[in-house]
Amino acid sequence: MSVADPAASTSPASTATQALRAAAERGDADAVADLLAPDVVFHSPMTERVTFVGREEVAALHRDIFAVLDGLETTDPLALGDSRSFSFRAQVRGVELEAHVLLHVNEQGQIDELKIFVRPFPALATLFGTLPPRVSARRRGPLTGTVAAIVTWPLAVAVRTADRFTPRFL
Template identity: 65%
Template structure:
């Protein structure tokens, strides 16, 4: 039953359908933030609202077949954020009823994470705390995102390594 929930989650993600995601979640679901270990989103309503925010900033979501390990399932998804290719792994655990009880997301590369960091936290803060706090969060996120993008560009030079991979990152 859990693989069916994960397949349905992948399909809902590719469609950007937060309501369909909500149908798959346990009432007490926990979503662990990919941006900081200090934040988790708890409860179906909050995780659905978060997915609405996520789907508003990510484009062209494509998922891979899931991997299975005990009671956990994982799948990779690719998307675009502000024109940058983002790659992430979604780790999910389902409860005995086949509902998704826990989600953890890991994201790379750094420039795409930086772009997501400038878009998602201000959007979530505006939804939860209002436009003034959302604007403040956006102002705080911008210099950090700039630092992340710059570090990514300079890292190969400082480490004495050749650049590899896509130049779109």
């Protein structure tokens, strides 16, 4: 779906959302960084225990995200005040992923909060087995990234396997 909608609102929140969607579809983390508030908070879709804070950290996270997702396409946003919401589809290691993004834009027109929800469960598990090892390696070194892969990848395999067989019993 195209991100250029001539009927779209020209509010700062709408402008930031359209720019975020376009940057995401291009896989352009530098363009995402230009949209973020200095104190932006990104809530992990995988755990409540992890948030990413600050423009540089959230931009680096987007570089990691764009490196593991293929074919990202967004939908038209929904609006409520300074908050916006849109969905996107992509593939992670060949597994179809659907996600929903909630974002808030501050008075300066910068994105100051991002929350992402991912479905279906096999896609989330595959993302969990793919993204944390990459982020861990970037933040804490290759050895920690390898340990993260060893810990997370079995869950992804188990969930994808269960997803193939469980529907037969329902």
